[in-house]
Amino acid sequence: MAKKDKDIITSSTEEKILEAARVVFTKKGFAGTRTRDIAELSGINLALLNYYFRSKEKLFKVVMIEKMQKLFGVISPALNDANTTLEQKVTLIVNLYADMLIKNPDLPIFVLRELNLNSEAFGSGFHPHKMLSDSFFVKQLKEKRPDENPLQFLISILGMIIFPFIAKPIFKKAIGSEKAFEIIINERRALIPKWVSAMLRTK
Amino acid sequence: MAKKDKDIITSSTEEKILEAARVVFTKKGFAGTRTRDIAELSGINLALLNYYFRSKEKLFKVVMIEKMQKLFGVISPALNDANTTLEQKVTLIVNLYADMLIKNPDLPIFVLRELNLNSEAFGSGFHPHKMLSDSFFVKQLKEKRPDENPLQFLISILGMIIFPFIAKPIFKKAIGSEKAFEIIINERRALIPKWVSAMLRTK
């Protein structure tokens, strides 16, 4: 037991800081965030934040890794299920993302924003591209479409379900309320699998 | 002639500052940018930046409006051409975006990042959703698919062509070089129109 039992008996203060950090970093990005705002929101003092996490950057990295795992880990079980067809996997992936992203609409723009701003700083440790490329899903795509790059389908599927959350500020006015946005997303749960099936049938 | 001829005889200094501002703001975002960096890159002094643009924020807004027009304006002529079919429009839109985004790969993440960070600050003046919703392209979509929301197709088409540029840091390692990325995008010039045609034929 190398890590003590910090995972089980989580320090309440540490968790309060983390929870506030998640909110503020997500909303304002790393550069736009002031540690004072995190301290205030968590109801503790600025000094305590540095006592627990040493620096703004170290605190950010904890949040960033969490968020990346959330964004890419969600579909991991679906990608590698040997007992489902290609079409079933697409349906599952789309629905898993729809569920998770409706609850966490800012997650994709947060992760992709920070990855683009700081290309190298967070490359270590977590490799989403391997998770995708080595998946059973990609293997099935190759079998069905041996002459095409499976990445092309992958990009399209992820783009169709994730992009609306990133481009929300643009479509917001065309859509109206938050509720209307959710209706659009919920419609896509059925539309995208139907579309992808059609894409997989083209010659 | 209300605007003088500034459009023609552009002040060299002003343009030098603007050009540097485009580079730095795009790379680091508004919050991550220091006006000192812009001054240094443009080869002028920090004071001169404020002399021409009054403040960091005002300079940013100039750049932001430019970039938004570039991102959403490219397809404007294609969207409203009364003499092309739905399929032809899709092909044109995809190719116009591929051309422009290969030359400006950071443009989408820049605009969407800043719009998401500052939802209200840049809403005034430019309304991409109207450009899209009121277009002849959407009218044609409605005719072909009267029972479906044309926005659903629009989101998918834009997502398929724009998303890879936003998610580049993720796929980068799976793809390899910059050249390989461009090959993927160039393949999509033919793939996406073919796929969208199939989508439009589904029942």
Next chain:
DNA sequence: GTCTATAGCGCGATAGAC
């Protein structure tokens, strides 16, 4: 118009009492 110098403030981080 362009520069140097600096005002004035807000930031991340720390010292040190409790």
Next chain:
DNA sequence: GTCTATCGCGCTATAGAC
């Protein structure tokens, strides 16, 4: 562990000479 107070730096913006 938690606080108050403060350091020291770097930022945007401006004053003022040329």
